[in-house]
Amino acid sequence: MKAEPFEPKILAFFCNWCTYGAADLAGVSRLQYPPNVRPIRVMCSATVSPHHVLRAFQSGADGVLVGGCHVGDCHYIYGNYMTIKRIRFLQELLEFVGLGERLHLEWISSAEAQKFVQVVTEFTLKIKELGPSPLTVLSKGLPAMALSSPPPRENARAAVG
Amino acid sequence: MREQIRSWLESGEMDAFLGFKEVEGHPIPHLFSKANLAELEGLIVNAPRYPLETLVAEMLQSQPGMKLGVLGDETTRRALNVLSIWNQVSPESVRVIDPDQFAPEEKGARKVFRVSEPGPVKLERGIDNRLGVDAIQALDGDDRVRRWMYEFQKCIKCYGCRNICPVCFCKECSLEHQDLISTGTVLTEVPIFHLVRAVHMAGRCIDCGMCEQACPADIPLRLLYRKVNSIVMELFDYENGLSSDQPPLSVLGEKVVLELKPIH
Amino acid sequence: MEYKIIPSVCSYCGTGCGVLFKVMNGRLVGTLPNKTHPVNEGGLCIKGWNLHEYVNSFLRLTSPLVKVKGRFHKATWDEAIQVAADHFTSIVEKYGPDSVGVLVSAKMTNEENFLAQKFARAVIGTNNVDHCARL
Numbered sequence: 001m002k003a004e005p006f007e008p009k010i011l012a013f014f015c016n017w018c019t020y021g022a023a024d025l026a027g028v029s030r031l032q033y034p035p036n037v038r039p040i041r042v043m044c045s046a047t048v049s050p051h052h053v054l055r056a057f058q059s060g061a062d063g064v065l066v067g068g069c070h071v072g073d074c075h076y077i078y079g080n081y082m083t084i085k086r087i088r089f090l091q092e093l094l095e096f097v098g099l100g101e102r103l104h105l106e107w108i109s110s111a112e113a114q115k116f117v118q119v120v121t122e123f124t125l126k127i128k129e130l131g132p133s134p135l136t137v138l139s140k141g142l143p144a145m146a147l148s149s150p151p152p153r154e155n156a157r158a159a160v161g
Numbered sequence: 162m163r164e165q166i167r168s169w170l171e172s173g174e175m176d177a178f179l180g181f182k183e184v185e186g187h188p189i190p191h192l193f194s195k196a197n198l199a200e201l202e203g204l205i206v207n208a209p210r211y212p213l214e215t216l217v218a219e220m221l222q223s224q225p226g227m228k229l230g231v232l233g234d235e236t237t238r239r240a241l242n243v244l245s246i247w248n249q250v251s252p253e254s255v256r257v258i259d260p261d262q263f264a265p266e267e268k269g270a271r272k273v274f275r276v277s278e279p280g281p282v283k284l285e286r287g288i289d290n291r292l293g294v295d296a297i298q299a300l301d302g303d304d305r306v307r308r309w310m311y312e313f314q315k316c317i318k319c320y321g322c323r324n325i326c327p328v329c330f331c332k333e334c335s336l337e338h339q340d341l342i343s344t345g346t347v348l349t350e351v352p353i354f355h356l357v358r359a360v361h362m363a364g365r366c367i368d369c370g371m372c373e374q375a376c377p378a379d380i381p382l383r384l385l386y387r388k389v390n391s392i393v394m395e396l397f398d399y400e401n402g403l404s405s406d407q408p409p410l411s412v413l414g415e416k417v418v419l420e421l422k423p424i425h
Numbered sequence: 426m427e428y429k430i431i432p433s434v435c436s437y438c439g440t441g442c443g444v445l446f447k448v449m450n451g452r453l454v455g456t457l458p459n460k461t462h463p464v465n466e467g468g469l470c471i472k473g474w475n476l477h478e479y480v481n482s483f484l485r486l487t488s489p490l491v492k493v494k495g496r497f498h499k500a501t502w503d504e505a506i507q508v509a510a511d512h513f514t515s516i517v518e519k520y521g522p523d524s525v526g527v528l529v530s531a532k533m534t535n536e537e538n539f540l541a542q543k544f545a546r547a548v549i550g551t552n553n554v555d556h557c558a559r560l
C-alpha cells in the first residue's frame with residue numbers, strides 16, 4: 001500500500017485589518033497557495049493568546065501561523081507589540097519542549113498578497129519537512145515513536161489525553 | 162533574634178510574627194503575637210519552605226493594615242515583591258526577618274530546602290529531578306518532546322503545583338478553564354496543562370522550588386519554570402521579584418490591578 | 426485576628442497523608458501538605474488539597490437521616506441505629522445472613538476493623554466482609 005503523502009494541518013490566526021485582507025486579495029487575484037492552512041480571523045493579532053496556540057497544538061495542529069500588521073501599522077496602535085512579545089516567548093518555550101519551529105509569526109499588510117502566498121507556501125513546506133506534530137504521533141501510539149526515552153513504565157498511557 | 166522580635170511585638174511595632182513552632186515533632190508555621198509572647202521560646206528557624214507568603218496575603222486581606230513580620234530569606238522577599246506588584250499585599254505591612262542576617266556567624270545553620278536525591282528505583286525509571294536546563298537542551302527535537310511527554314503524563318492533576326506556589330493567586334485560574342483544559346476528568350491533558358502553567362509563570366516564578374517538592378509525580382517543574390525565567394530574562398531583561406514594575410508580558414500601558422483571591 | 430495552622434491527617438483514603446489546616450478566626454480556610462510527614466513528604470492528591478471544602482460545605486450531613494415514606498428526616502443516632510438494626514434483622518430472617526455484606530474502612534483503627542468483622546461473622550453470620558484497602 002502506498003503511504004499517503006503527509007498533508008499538514010496548519011492553523012492560522014490572521015488579523016482582520018492586514019493579513020486577512022492580504023488573504024482576500026490573494027483570493028480575488030487568483031493566486032495559488034497550499035490549502036493546508038485553516039485561517040481564523042481575529043480582530044487583532046494581539047488577541048491571540050498563548051492559550052489559543054497551545055490549544056491548537058493540543059488539538060492536533062501540525063503548525064500555527066500568526067499574521068498581523070506591520071509594526072507601527074496596528075489598527076489598535078500597539079497591539080502587535082504585544083503579539084511579538086508573546087509569540088517570541090512562546091517560540092522559545094515550544095523550542096524547549098521540542099516543538100520548536102512549528103509556530104511562526106509574520107507581518108503581512110493587506111496589500112501584500114504576494115508575500116502572503118509566499119509565507120503560506122514556505123511555512124507549509126517547512127511543516128511538511130518537519131513531519132507530523134510529535135504530539136499527534138505520540139497520541140496515536142505509533143511504535144516507532146513510542147515513549148522510549150526514558151524507559152516508560154508498563155502502563156505508560158498514550159500521550160495526549 | 163528572639164529578643165528583637167519580642168521587643169517589636171511588645172512595643173506594637175509589629176502586630177504578629179509568622180515563624181515556625183514544633184508541633185508533634187513537625188515544624189509547623191505558627192503566628193506569634195503579643196498575646197502569646199511566651200511561645201516565642203519555641204520559635205524555630207530551620208524548617209522546610211512553606212508558602213508563608215500566601216499566608217501573609219490571606220492575613221492582610223482579612224485585616225488590612227496590620228503589621229506583620231515573617232521569617233524568610235531572599236526568596237521570600239522576591240515572592241512578596243511579586244505579590245505587591247500585583248496588588249496582593251502592601252509592602253509596608255510586611256517585614257521579612259532573615260535569621261541569617263541576625264546571626265551571620267551561624268549562617269547556613271538554617272536548613273536550606275533541597276529536593277531530596279532520587280533513589281535507585283526512581284533513577285531506573287528515568288525520574289531524576291537533578292536535571293539541568295542543559296541536559297534537556299542536549300536532546301534533539303523528538304527526544305525532547307518524548308522526554309517532556311514522559312514527564313507530563315505522570316501528572317495526577319492534583320493542582321498541587323498551583324496551590325502551593327506563593328505567587329499563584331488569581332481568582333480565576335486558567336488551569337480550571339473548561340474550554341482550555343478538560344476539567345473534571347482524571348487524565349491530565351498533556352502537555353497543555355503544564356505549558357499553560359509555564360506560560361503563566363513567566364514574569365512571576367521566583368524559583369522557590371516548592372512546586373516540584375509538592376508534585377507527587379516527580380515532574381521536574383522547577384526545571385521548566387527555570388527555563389521560562391531565563392527566556393524572560395533573555396528576551397525582556399526582566400528578573401522576577403527584583404523589579405518593581407509589572408512583568409513585560411502583561412498589557413502595555415496601564416497598570417493591571419488584579420482582584421484579591423477570596424478566602425474560602 | 427487569629428490565624429492557626431493545625432496538623433492533622435487526611436480523612437479520605439487509607440494512605441493517611443499528613444495535612445496542615447489553615448484556620449482563620451476559627452474558620453477552616455485552607456489545606457497544606459505537611460512537608461515533614463513521613464507518609465506524603467509534602468505531596469497531596471486533589472482530594473487532600475481540598476479537604477477544607479467539605480468541612481464547610483452546606484451539603485455536609487451533620488446528623489443521621491432516616492427515610493420515611495420516601496423522604497429523609499433528621500433523626501438521632503439512637504433512632505437511626507435502631508432502624509438499621511430492625512431492617513438488618515428482618516432481611517437476615519427473610520433471606521439468610523449471606524444477603525448482607527459489611528464494608529469497612531481503612532480510616533478506622535485495627536481494633537475497630539476487627540470489631541466490624543466480628544460483627545459480620547458472629548452477629549450477622551456471614552463471611553461477606555471487605556475492606557477498601559484490599560484493592
Ligand code: SF4
Nearest residue numbers: 326366367369370372
Ligand atoms: S518555583 Fe514553583 S512554586 Fe516556586 S514560584 Fe516558581 S512556579 Fe511557583
Ligand code: SF4
Nearest residue numbers: 316317319320322376
Ligand atoms: S503537582 Fe505535579 S501531579 Fe500535581 S498537578 Fe502539578 S504537575 Fe500534576
